Amino acid sequence: MKKLLASAVIAAGLLGSGSAFAQAANSSSATAAGSVTIVRPLTITNTSGLAFGRIVKPRTGDGTVSIANNSxxxxxxxxxxxxxxxxxSRAVFTVDGEGGQAIGISMPSSMTLSGNGDTIEVTLAPDFGSTETLSGALAGSGSKTLNVGGGFDLPSAQASGxxxxxxxxTVAYQ
Known part of the structure; x- marks a missing residue:
């Protein structure tokens, strides 16, 4: 009887461990890593406006007025x-953010000046390209200066004033 009981206990142990082996052989697992890089938010500040000063219009025909983006x-x-x-002055903007990060820059190709019921269309000339959407990177310090010049035609019929x-x-991380 003792022999029969011992055999039953051994058999039960083998059956239980057999299904444990079967489970391990039919399953698999993998581990995924997680990561994130946090960067400073971008800011852009205008430190100088586009100021053409005071201009005398031509007596006849069309004059021209311009200011370079580096002057x-x-x-x-x-x-x-x-x-x-x-x-x-040329217009000057300062961009601050995370150093070494790529940024996209968006601005119009022109602006309109209005006064005395008349307008002047100014073509803008940034120092970071000549299209409306541009890209660049922030220096290691996380700062970049953007300079914008411009120019316009000044007809003799332009209203004074x-x-x-x-x-x-606009700037955004890329």
């Missing part, structure tokens, strides 16, 4: 004259 000096031609002693307008530059 604060206005150049007038074809009969238009830039008066001295007036502050002029002050003209104002604005344009928006």
């Amino acid at each position: 604060n000096t206005v150049v007038a031609g074809s009969g238009a004259v830039a008066l001295s002693g007036i502050t002029t 002050a003209y104002t307008g604005s344009f928006t530059v």
Whole structure:
């Protein structure tokens, strides 16, 4: 009887361990790693507007007025004259974010100045390309300066007076 009981216990143990072996042979597992990189938010600040100063329009025909994106000096031609002693400047923007990250820059190709019931269409000239959507990268410090110049034709029939307008530059991580 003791022999029969011992055989039954051994058989039960083998049956139980047999199904454990069968389970292990029919299953598999894998481990996935997780990660994230956190970056500083982007900010853009306008530190200087696009200021053409005071311009004398030509007596006849069309004059030209421009300011380069690497200078604060206005150049007038074809009969238009830039008066001295007036502050002029290219538009300057400062972008701050995570160093070394790629960014996309979006801005219009032109802006409209309005005044005295008339308008002036200014073609914008950024120092980071000449299309409406551009890309670049932030320096290791996480800062980038964007300069925008521009120019326009000034017909002799242009209404006298002050003209104002604005344009928006948008940056985003790529």
